[in-house]
Amino acid sequence: MMKYSTAEKSFSRKILRLMAILISLAIFLGIGGIIYYHQSIGPVNVQNGELVVIEIPKGASTLKIASILRENHLIKNDLSFRILSKLSKAEGKMQAGRYQMSTSMNAREIIDNLIKGSIFKDAAKFTIPEGFELKQIVDRLESLGLIDREKFMELVNNGDFQYEFLKEIPKGENRLEGFLFPDTYEIAKGATEEEILTKMLDRFDEIFTDDYYHRTKKLNMTIQEVVTLASIIEREAQLEKERPIISGIFHNRLNKGMLLQSCATVQYVLGERKANLSLKDIDIDSPYNTYKNIGLPPAPIASPGKASLEAALYPSETDYYYFVVKSDGEHSFSKTYEEHLRAKNGN
Template identity: 35%
Template sequence: MSKQHPEEQSFKDEVLSALKRPQPNQESHDGGLENQSIHTQQEIGSNMKKENRSNRSTENERQSSTKRRSTSSEKSVVTEGSANRRKMQRKKEDRIVNRIVLIVVLALLVIGGVLGFSVYRYVTSGLQPLDASNKETIAVEIPSGSSNKAIGEILEEDDVIKSGMIFNYYTKFNNLTGFQAGNYQFSPSMTLDEISTMLQNGEGSVTSDAKVTIPEGYDVDQIGDALAEATNISKEDFLALMESDEFFEKMETAYPELLSSAADAEGVRYKLEGYLFPATYDYYTGNTLEDVVTQMVEKSNAVMSKYYDQIAQKEMTVQEVLTLASLVEKEGSKEEDRKNIAQVFFNRLAIDMPLQSDISILYALGEHKELVTYEDTAVDSPYNLYTNTGYGPGPFNNPSEQAIQAVLEPTANDYYYFVADIQTQEVYFAQTYDQHMQLVEEHVNNTSN
C-alpha cells in the first residue's frame, strides 16, 4: 500500500464527507442523479422546442417575406398592366377623336362647298332675265326718292326680275345711280343691265292714262263707281266680275293663303269684298278689267302676307280678320280708338253677344246713310249683326292696314259698349248698358254738344 500525502488525504475526506451529507429535496444520492438527469432531459427538450419554434418562426418569416415579395411583384404586374390598358384606351380614344374631327372637317368643307356653289348659282341665276321667252310688258311704278334696294324690291314684287337683293348689289358694284322715278313698262325677258339703263335715262317711262283711287273703307259698290268715273270700265261690268265664280277661283289659285277662307264662306254678297286693297292704281288704256282687279287683289296679298303667321297664332282666319277690320275701319278713325273697339268686339264674341254694329245694318240694307233706325236693325239679312251672333258672312268693306293691325293687336279692356260723338269724333266706352245709355244721352242725343 502506498503512502498518501496528507493534503490528498484531507481532500478525499472532504469529498466523501460531502457525498454522505443528504441534499435538499433529495432522499438519496441516486434519486438526485435521476432527477438531475430528468431535469437535464427536460431542459434539452425545452431547448429543442424553442429551437423548433424559432425555426418555424424563421420559416414563417421567410414564407411571409416570400409572399410579400410575390404580392408586391403581382401588384407591380397588375399596376403595369392597368397602365398599359389605360395607354391603349387613350390611344383608342385619340384615334376616335381624330376620326370624328376629320369627319366634321370634311363635312364642313362639303357643306361650305355646297353653300358656295348654291350662292354662286343663286347670284348667277339672279343676273339672268326672269323669263327670257316672256316678252309681255308689265307696268311698274317707281316712286320718287326710291333707293336702289326699294326699286329692286318693287321689280321683284312685280315679277320683272328674280331677286331684288341681287339687283341692289348689282347696281352698287357697277356704281349705277341716278335712277328716275316714273311709270315704266318692263318685261321679264329684260336683263338687269337693260332695266338699269332704262331707269337711268327714264326711257320707257310712261304716264298712266288714269289713276284710280280706292279710299279706305270703300265697299265693292263704291269701287265700281270710282272705276266708272276714272276709266272706261263700266260699273255693271265690274260688278259682274265680282259675282264671277270663275274669276274668283282664278284669284284663289294665284293667292291661296289670302283667299282660302273666303272660298269657304257662305252667304256672302261678293267673295272678293274686303280683298280689293284701298290704294291709288295706275290705269292704262290697254289694261283689261281683270288686270285692274288683279292689281287690287295682289296688293291685298302683299299687305296681308306680313300677318299670315300672326293670324294663325290667334287661331283666326283671314276672312274673320278682314270682317272685324271692316267694322273697325268705319266705327273709329283714331288708332287708339280702333284698338279699343276691336277689343270690344272680341269681348262680345267671347260671350256670344251680337256685335250690334250699325255698319252691318247699312251693308245689309245696301244703303249709305248717316243714321240707323230701330226699324233698320230688324232687316232680314245674314249681314245683320243685331240679330245674328258671330262675325257674319264676311267683310263689309275693304279696310286699311291700320284697321287690320287694330284687330290683330287690340288694346285689352273690359268694355262691351261704345258710342261715338258724331261732331267731335270722340269715342266713349262703357262696361254696362246703363253706362252706355248715359253716354248716348250726353254725346248723341244732347244737341247742345
Template identity: 35%
Template sequence: MSEKNSKNQLTERAGQAKIVRRIVFIVIAVILLVIIGVSLGGYIYITSALKPLEEESEETVEIEIPIGSSSSSIGQILEEKGVIKNGTIFRYYVTYKNEKGFQAGTYELSPSMDIDEIIHSLKDGTVIKEPELTFTIPEGTWYEDIISQIAEAVPYEEEEIESQLEDEEYVKDLVERFSILDEEVLEADIRYPLEGYLFPARYDFMEEKPELTYIIEQMIERMEENVVEFSEQLEASDYSIHELLTLASIVEREAQHEEDRPIIAGVLFNRLEEGMRLEVDPTVAYAIGEHRYMTSLEDTEIDSPYNTYRYGGLPPGPIASPGVNSIRAVMLPEDSEYLYFYARPNGEVIYNDNYEEHRRTQETYRSEWEEAEETE
C-alpha cells in the same frame, strides 16, 4: 355555357356594336354633307341673284312699274324683263332690308345693275314716262262704290267690271292663286265674293286700257301684301283671314280716329268671346244697302245675315275695304275690359265695360245724332 363561348359572344357583340357605330357615323356624316351642300348651294345661288345678271351688259331695258305695285309684282316684272335673276329673292331681300317707297313709272334699267342699284333707282323715282291711267279708292269704300270709282277712271263700263268680279270661275281661279282668298268667299250668304279684298289705295297704270283682270289682281295682291305682313299674328289667331278682314272692315267703318281702331277691335273681340252680338251700326247699313247717317230701331230689325243686331257672331264677310291701319288694329288689338263703345258725331268714342253706363252714354249723346241728321 363554357367560358370560351361567353368570350366569343362578347367579342361578336363588341364587333356588331362597332359596325353599328360606323354605320351611324357614316349616315350622320352623309346627312351633314347633304345639309352643308344644300346650304352652300343656296347661299351661292342667292348671292349670285343679288349680283348683276350680266355685269358687262350695255343693254338698257324699258320697264313699267304701276303705282301700288307690291314688291312681289315688281320682282316678277324685273325677272320677266331680264334684269334680275329671281323675282322671289328680290321680294325677300326687299322685305329683309325693309325697303319701301318704290315709285311708279317707266324706268330704264340694265342687267349690269345689281339688286341694290335697282332698288335705289326705283326709290329715286327718276322715270321716263308718266302713268296713263290713275284712280284712288278711299279706305272703307263699299264694293259697289269701288266699281263706280274704277269705271269713272278706266275704259270699262260698270257692268263689265261687275261681271268680271262676280264671274264664279274667275273667282275660283283667284282663290287658287291668292293665299289671302279661300273657299269662304264662295259661300252662299256672301253678297259679293270680293267685298273687302280690293285694297283701298292709289293705282297707276302705264297703259290706256290695261286688262281688267290685271287691275283686279293688282288690288287683291296689294291686300294680300298688307295682310301677310302680319303672318305671325295670323298663325296664332283662332280666326281665319276672312273673319279678320271682316272685323277690320267693321273697324274701318266705325273709327274716325286712328287711336280708336285697336280699342274698337279689342271691344269686338271681347264681345265675340262673351258670346254677345256685335250690334254695330255699319253692318245694318250694309244689310240695308244704303249709307245711313244714323241707325233706327226699325233698321236693326232687318232680316239679313249681315245685321249684327239680329244675328250673333260675325257677318258672312267684310262690309267694306279696310285700310292697313284697320287691318293692323285687328291683328294687334288693344286689351281692355270694355264691352261697349259709342261714337259721337264729332268722332269721339266713349267706352264702357257695363251696359248700364253704355245706356247712359247713349241717352246723353243720341240727340247729337238727331241734330246732325237734320242738318244734313
C-alpha cells in the same frame, strides 16, 4: 465747241417762244374744250324741266338718236352726246321705244334711260279710300272709264285668282269684297279688268304679311273673319287711336257670345250710310244684321286699310263692352250697359 451766231440765237429764242405759245394755246384750248364738253352734256334746263315724249325708232343709230334728242331740246349738242355714248360704251345698247324725258335731265341720265329701256306708257291713276264698299269701287272705276262693269263683276265673283288669302273663299257674289286694298294706283291706259283687279289684290297680298297669317291662326280665326272684323272697325272708327280699342270691344263681345250690334253692318244691308238707324232698320232680316245675329257677318262690308287690319289682329286688352260716338267724333267707352246708357244720354 460750236458757237452760235447772234442771228441763230435770236431765231432759236423765237422758235422756243412760238413753241411755248403753241403749247399754252393747246392747253388753253384743251381745258376750254373739256369745260365746253362737260357743259354741253349737262341739262338743257336744270331749273324748270319740261316733260317731253319722244319716239326712238327700231335700229336707230347713235347719230339718229342724238338728232332726235337735239330736235326735242333734250340735249345741247349732238357731237357731245355721241362722244359720251362712245365713252360710256352705250353705242348699240340704246333701245327703241317711246320715252318720256325731262329737259332737266343730263345726257348721262338720258343714256341710262335709253339703255334700261324705261319705255313710257300712258297711265291712269285712281284712288280707292279706306272703307269703300265694292259697289263704290266699281262705281268709281266705271265713272273714270277704266272698266266695263259687267266684265269686272264677273271677275269679282268668279275670277280665277290664285292667292293664299282667297283659298278658302268660294266663288260667288261679291267674293272679293274687302280684299281690293284701298290705295292710289297707277295703271297703263287700256289695262284690262283682270289687270286692275290683280294689281289691287297684289297690294293686299303685300300688306297681309306672314306675321298676319301667323297671328290669324293664333286668334283661331280665318283670314275672311279677320278682314270682316277689320272692315267693321274701318267703318266704325273715326280716329286712328280708337281702332285697337274698338277692336278690343268687338273681340270681348265675340268671346262672350254677345251681339256685335254694329250700325255699319246694318248700313251695308240698307245700301246707304244713314246717320241714325231706326228700330225698323235694325230689325231688317239679313245675315249681315249684327243686331239680330250673334258673331261676325258672313263676309266683309268694306275694304279695310292697314291700320284696321292691324287693329283686328292686335286688339287692345280692355274691359270695355260698349261704345258710342260723341258730338266731336270721338267715342265714349263703357264697361257696363248702365254706363253705356248714361254715355248715350250725355250724362
